[in-house]
Amino acid sequence: MKAIVTVMLKEGVLDPQGKAIGQALHGLGFPQVGEVRMGKVIELELAETDGQAAQAAAEAMAQKLLANSVIESFRVEIAG
Amino acid sequence: MKAIVTVMLKEGVLDPQGKAIGQALHGLGFPQVGEVRMGKVIELELAETDGQAAQAAAEAMAQKLLANSVIESFRVEIAG
Numbered sequence: 411m412k413a414i415v416t417v418m419l420k421e422g423v424l425d426p427q428g429k430a431i432g433q434a435l436h437g438l439g440f441p442q443v444g445e446v447r448m449g450k451v452i453e454l455e456l457a458e459t460d461g462q463a464a465q466a467a468a469e470a471m472a473q474k475l476l477a478n479s480v481i482e483s484f485r486v487e488i489a490g
Numbered sequence: 491m492k493a494i495v496t497v498m499l500k501e502g503v504l505d506p507q508g509k510a511i512g513q514a515l516h517g518l519g520f521p522q523v524g525e526v527r528m529g530k531v532i533e534l535e536l537a538e539t540d541g542q543a544a545q546a547a548a549e550a551m552a553q554k555l556l557a558n559s560v561i562e563s564f565r566v567e568i569a570g
Contacts, residue, residue: 416531418531418533428532428533431532431555431556434555435534435551435555438551438554438555440547440550440551441537442536442537442538442547443534443535443536443537443551444534444535444536444537445534445535446532446533446534446535447532447533448530448531448532448533449530449531449532449533450528450529450530450531451496451498451528451529451530451531452508452511452526452527452528452529453498453508453526453527453528453529454515454523454524454525454526455523455524455525455526456522456523456524457521457522457523457524458522467520467522470520471515471518471520471523474518475511475514475515475518476511
């Protein structure tokens, strides 16, 4: 199964990359852009055939390696 | 509205970050991990109130700035 782990900075943690993107978009003629947050997405091909097992494994991986729980939160989606 | 732009390397483009993550996960005791691809996710707060207009604006931003179309593909989701 495929697991998609999305890792974002927590609310309240400064996101200079997102801020830079927002300013660049304003400069390129997109004044409608408000707050911008940037994160990472990791797509994992897993051997699990059961959705719940895949979800649990991906969450364990996110906690151990993919996300820094001090400043980042993550969500896991399982896609077929 | 909120637009979520996900930018991934195209199929066939080498992804050394993804490879490193895969090897690290194997080393941490997750042998079930196959291919790993890493990408970026950009969450944009947009002034648009219409979903289609927000989608079109986010796609224009992705083409102009957020994705490098030579090696990256992107998808846009609109979330309320």
